[in-house]
Amino acid sequence: MENAVRKIRIVKKSDAASLEYEIGDVLTVEGTWYGGVNVKGRSGIPLSLDREEYEEYAEAAEAPALASAESEGLRSGRIDPFSFQLGVMDCFCEMVSSGLKTLAMSHPFSDRQERDSYLEEVKRLCGQYEILFYPEDEALLTALFPKEANRGKPLFLFYRQEETLNSYLKLKKEQQELIRQGRYTRQEDRRLAYSFGQLLSYPEEGIVRLIQKAEKEDGREEQTEEEQHAI
Template sequence: MREIDTYSYRCGVMDCFCEMVRAGVKALALSHPVDSRAEWEELGPFAAKIAAQYGVKCYPEAEPLVTDLFPLSATCGKFLYLFYRADHVLEEYLRLKERKASMVAGRAYFGGNRTQIAREYGRLLSYSPETVRALLEANRDRERV
């Protein structure tokens, strides 16, 4: 089998997710997170181009929302792109980040509050409640706040 370079693979994933957002399958989609700003910036022109090609929007995210939905090691300190059609989806995402930050600052980010943030993030990503529940149960690499 022929090897696929990492850049091309990541571009293919973004293409697929933009198509899913355009089709209404997902309200919000994420590119694969990358470790370095340089790699993220290299992907930027393609992310913008493919989003425009599908008629969706692209938001460069240098500080992704970290929740218990995904392992800490897959999100914290990473860089990614968000793809969405409706502005209110990005606004909801940004409000969710603000709510989490406010809870952390107020020492209220635990228990049901913490789980609710993760569930709302999953809903924005168009995950079913069952998928969200499974991701939360499987995640053992959680943020300590």
């Protein structure tokens, strides 16, 4: 009979700077040591975890029946929307804190009320990672992301230095001025999208790919010269 594969779930992160694991990750045990277990991180790097950082994990199909729907959902891996969104922001905050990203954005929210329901948790995260945040009512709408999917959607911005926020707001102001003057062409839209992508620390090929994808979703792959002025 084959030995059962042992898995653990991360419940505490002792090394806050590590990008190799996050709270909620389920990892396969490679071995043990006197203080815990050995696993492989997200990039395949071996990690030694302390006992307080994890709990034993059972696959949903193998787990015994649970007493409540809440614990059943946790065991099967289902996560409520609030926790999922918070986990995403935690990841972005860590990336900004470690210098991997100059600017990061949360996923867009349906309205300001939903966004603001996360405010206290966002303050806690930014305090933990020693970074700053900005409640934005609508992200800069350029060819970088589908416009209609993000129009009117509030979100949070995360950054380490005030000059980063100033650079972002400068792009928004420049866009507004170009629109006011009737000079916001498709070329200008792409130029601002590229600058926005650089601020988000995306590689050049990633920016190009995102622009192509966004324009396809917005139905703007092919436009006449006149249509370009109506972006």
